[in-house]
Amino acid sequence: MEHSLLTLTDIRKSFGGVRALERASLELPRGAVTALIGENGAGKSTLVKILSGIHQPDGGEILFDGDAVRIPNPQAARALGIGVVHQECLAFDNLSVAENLFINSQPMQAGLVHWRDLRSRATAVLRDLDADFDADLPAGRLSIAQKHVMQIARALTHESRVLIFDEPTASLSQRECAELFRIVRKLRDAGCALLFISHKFDEVFELADRFAVFRDGVSVRAGRLSDVTSDELISLMVGRPVSQLFPKLEVQPGAELLRVEKLGRAGEFEDVSFALRAGEIVGLYGLVGAGRTELAQVLFGINAASSGVFTLAADAAGIALVPEDRQGQGAVLPFSVAANIALPNLTALAPRGWCSPSRESELASQWIDRLGIKAHGPGQTVHQLSGGNQQKVVIAKWLARKPGVLILDEPTKGIDVGAKAAVHAVTSEFARAGGAVLMISSDLPEILGMSDRVLVMRRGRLRGQFMRAQATSEVLLRAASDA
Amino acid sequence: MSARPLHFSDNARRDIAFAVLTAVLFLAVTLAFPGFAAPRNLAGLLDDTAILIMLALGQMLVIMGRGIDLSIAANLALCGMLAALFSRAWPDAGVLPVLVLTLGAGGLLGACNGLLVWKLRLPPIVVTLGTMSIYRGAIYLLSKGAWVNENEMSREFLAFPRHEFLGLTVLSWLSIVVAAAFIVALQRLKVARDLYAAGGNPEAASYSGIDPGRMQFLAYTICGAIAGVCGYFWVAKFAVAYTDIALGFELSVIAACLIGGVAIAGGAGTAAGVVLGCLFIGIIRSSLPLVGISAFWQMFINGLVILVAVLLSARQRQFKRTILEARA
Numbered sequence: 039m040e041h042s043l044l045t046l047t048d049i050r051k052s053f054g055g056v057r058a059l060e061r062a063s064l065e066l067p068r069g070a071v072t073a074l075i076g077e078n079g080a081g082k083s084t085l086v087k088i089l090s091g092i093h094q095p096d097g098g099e100i101l102f103d104g105d106a107v108r109i110p111n112p113q114a115a116r117a118l119g120i121g122v123v124h125q126e127c128l129a130f131d132n133l134s135v136a137e138n139l140f141i142n143s144q145p146m147q148a149g150l151v152h153w154r155d156l157r158s159r160a161t162a163v164l165r166d167l168d169a170d171f172d173a174d175l176p177a178g179r180l181s182i183a184q185k186h187v188m189q190i191a192r193a194l195t196h197e198s199r200v201l202i203f204d205e206p207t208a209s210l211s212q213r214e215c216a217e218l219f220r221i222v223r224k225l226r227d228a229g230c231a232l233l234f235i236s237h238k239f240d241e242v243f244e245l246a247d248r249f250a251v252f253r254d255g256v257s258v259r260a261g262r263l264s265d266v267t268s269d270e271l272i273s274l275m276v277g278r279p280v281s282q283l284f285p286k287l288e289v290q291p292g293a294e295l296l297r298v299e300k301l302g303r304a305g306e307f308e309d310v311s312f313a314l315r316a317g318e319i320v321g322l323y324g325l326v327g328a329g330r331t332e333l334a335q336v337l338f339g340i341n342a343a344s345s346g347v348f349t350l351a352a353d354a355a356g357i358a359l360v361p362e363d364r365q366g367q368g369a370v371l372p373f374s375v376a377a378n379i380a381l382p383n384l385t386a387l388a389p390r391g392w393c394s395p396s397r398e399s400e401l402a403s404q405w406i407d408r409l410g411i412k413a414h415g416p417g418q419t420v421h422q423l424s425g426g427n428q429q430k431v432v433i434a435k436w437l438a439r440k441p442g443v444l445i446l447d448e449p450t451k452g453i454d455v456g457a458k459a460a461v462h463a464v465t466s467e468f469a470r471a472g473g474a475v476l477m478i479s480s481d482l483p484e485i486l487g488m489s490d491r492v493l494v495m496r497r498g499r500l501r502g503q504f505m506r507a508q509a510t511s512e513v514l515l516r517a518a519s520d521a
Numbered sequence: 522m523s524a525r526p527l528h529f530s531d532n533a534r535r536d537i538a539f540a541v542l543t544a545v546l547f548l549a550v551t552l553a554f555p556g557f558a559a560p561r562n563l564a565g566l567l568d569d570t571a572i573l574i575m576l577a578l579g580q581m582l583v584i585m586g587r588g589i590d591l592s593i594a595a596n597l598a599l600c601g602m603l604a605a606l607f608s609r610a611w612p613d614a615g616v617l618p619v620l621v622l623t624l625g626a627g628g629l630l631g632a633c634n635g636l637l638v639w640k641l642r643l644p645p646i647v648v649t650l651g652t653m654s655i656y657r658g659a660i661y662l663l664s665k666g667a668w669v670n671e672n673e674m675s676r677e678f679l680a681f682p683r684h685e686f687l688g689l690t691v692l693s694w695l696s697i698v699v700a701a702a703f704i705v706a707l708q709r710l711k712v713a714r715d716l717y718a719a720g721g722n723p724e725a726a727s728y729s730g731i732d733p734g735r736m737q738f739l740a741y742t743i744c745g746a747i748a749g750v751c752g753y754f755w756v757a758k759f760a761v762a763y764t765d766i767a768l769g770f771e772l773s774v775i776a777a778c779l780i781g782g783v784a785i786a787g788g789a790g791t792a793a794g795v796v797l798g799c800l801f802i803g804i805i806r807s808s809l810p811l812v813g814i815s816a817f818w819q820m821f822i823n824g825l826v827i828l829v830a831v832l833l834s835a836r837q838r839q840f841k842r843t844i845l846e847a848r849a
């Protein structure tokens with residue numbers, strides 16, 4: 039039996055009566071990438087917070103290199119050599135990269151910061167990682183991917199031997215992911231123990247050596263990835279076999295609902311032409327920064343086009359957009375479920391400007407049932423819901439308007455498998471009822487599984503259009519990248 | 522469970538707790554000084570608090586839309602001076618033109634704030650700090666630094682807010698009507714919901730078809746109109762107009778909003794809470810002399826109440842976050 043660098047046994051943790059972890063166990067061997075898999079709410083985040091010293095476990099044992107340890111605070115985690123790369127990049131935008139790497143641990147000399155040492159050590163770490171940016175650059179100028187590299191570098195300056203990646207790829211493009219994976223493999227080969235948390239199975243299978251599945255705070259199974267299939271992992275996660283991940287309904291496309299002709303917006307995208315027909319789900323694929331979100335914003339009227347036109351069929355009942363940033367642009371978090379769903383529908387719900395709580399409540403209850411939103415009721419505030427349920431609320435608020443054309447921007451980003459299936463089901467249903475869907479996604483299996491037709495954008499231009507039968511991952515990837 | 526879709530159910534709970542606290546304070550003062558609860562005294566208390574209530578309700582709209590109006594007292598003073606000068610020039614014109622004039626002028630001054638915040642996207646605190654000085658300066662220019670005294674104002678001008686009806690002054694009744702209108706409007710008007718949304722998450726609001734800047738403009742304009750008409754009431758109540766009336770009163774108004782549970786970051790607050798906040802300040806202000814404590818303690822106590830209120834709501838948020846993290 040190989041000797042693990044970090045071993046967690048029967049960790050328990052409750053928050054005021056809510057049990058987050060119960061009998062959670064995990065082993066992280068040296069020189070291996072272990073994937074931690076589970077639905078939202080399975081206890082992954084709590085585990086990460088225990089390992090980084092933010093929460094204290096109620097029970098259980100943590101062995102580091104064979105010795106029982108306690109991690110009372112983040113400083114202790116750092117001293118042990120446990121580093122975390124978070125999903126959101128925490129950076130001090132006004133400070134240089136070098137200063138970011140040594141926040142709260144600047145090399146000192148005679149009570150003053152030893153700038154020369156700080157800079158040379160930062161440069162050395164960045165060189166080790168083959169980073170493509172300079173230590174003197176202000177962190178605010180880095181891309182999200184570069185900030186991830188900076189976080190990794192930060193962990194390495196503390197000589198971390200255990201590195202935890204908490205959904206690092208959620209906002210990265212395909213190429214940026216590849217760069218990240220290269221660094222992860224490099225660290226693995228150097229003997230680090232790595233924990234990789236991700237919702238994307240293709241990544242997990244590409245990168246990880248081992249897996250551990252959590253469900254409702256309990257570790258369900260762990261082992262070598264070569265011994266399982268992704269279907270087995272999904273049923274372990276969900277606790278039941280998932281028969282069909284993409285409930286695509288077959289439909290005959292009907293009349294044209296939206297026609298886009300040579301549409302452009304200076305500096306963002308140009309010369310985009312396509313049409314959407316009733317009953318159709320059209321996928322819009324591309325790398326991050328290809329201009330897809332910008333196109334959606336013009337179609338929805340957030341920004342004006344600088345060239346070209348788009349026309350909505352006379353009998354189509356408007357365009358709705360479920361935006362990418364669900365907490366920033368989608369939902370008003372301090373509002374209740376009912377108030378959020380009512381927000382774009384108040385003209386109908388509140389004729390002559392008077393709101394009707396009972397009508398709002400009724401509408402919300404309908405959608406809670408239809409989409410399976412897990413909430414105590416229409417009155418619960420949205421910020422108390424999980425990410426997947428928040429997304430369902432944002433979708434409900436727009437579907438309640440009965441739009442003709444629905445634009446979804448990364449509709450399942452960062453949500454768990456169950457919620458993902460629900461979003462896909464309601465999308466298919468909307469299309470079958472005669473709506474047209476434009477679905478922006480960076481998730482290839484989702485694009486391939488859901489779309490009747492796939493449009494590919496690259497650098498602000500439409501680079502290809504593929505029918506369902508022609509579209510394969512290779513074809514789409516080739517069209518989307520600069521190769 | 523079928524809860525009413527109140528978008529601020531937490532605040533309703535907070536209002537009830539605060540109402541209990543205010544009642545306890547009231548009972549304590551009454552036990553010590555039975556005369557405090559005498560109808561005459563209570564009517565006086567409401568009359569003294571009426572202007573604060575109306576101003577605080579105006580200010581809460583602005584704060585809820587992620588703004589702040591530091592110029593509210595200067596606006597009041599400027600419109601008060603306008604009203605006094607108008608009364609001196611046309612002593613027989615009656616009250617109605619004065620009300621229209623002050624509402625209009627105040628609304629205009631508020632709209633200036635709103636336009637600067639909306640169209641030029643300037644930070645509200647800077648804009649209103651600037652207009653606060655400008656409005657004060659304008660009073661000096663208008664009056665050339667002179668006072669307008671009681672004997673220069675018409676009798677009707679002075680008497681209107683003090684008329685008694687069912688034991689309460691017209692001014693008191695007005696504050697009750699305004700408070701009732703705000704309570705209903707903020708719960709039920711579509712435009713109010715738009716304001717809450719704009720303050721709670723401006724970006725999501727604009728994705729839902731609401732212009733957050735327009736909401737701020739509207740809030741500033743209403744707040745300004747209220748400040749303007751309160752200028753007339755202030756001058757009539759104290760029977761004098763000069764450059765420095767209500768100097769620093771904007772801070773009391775903001776304090777009343779914060780004590781009443783309006784979130785300084787915008788998006789949350791109830792009219793009932795704000796009214797309670799004003800009454801709380803009013804009770805403390807009128808009971809301190811009874812207890813024989815210097816009026817300077819009032820500032821100390823107000824400050825303490827603000828800090829405690831903010832502390833409590835922060836604790837409440839933290840508690841909720843812990844539960845959320847447990848679920849994540």
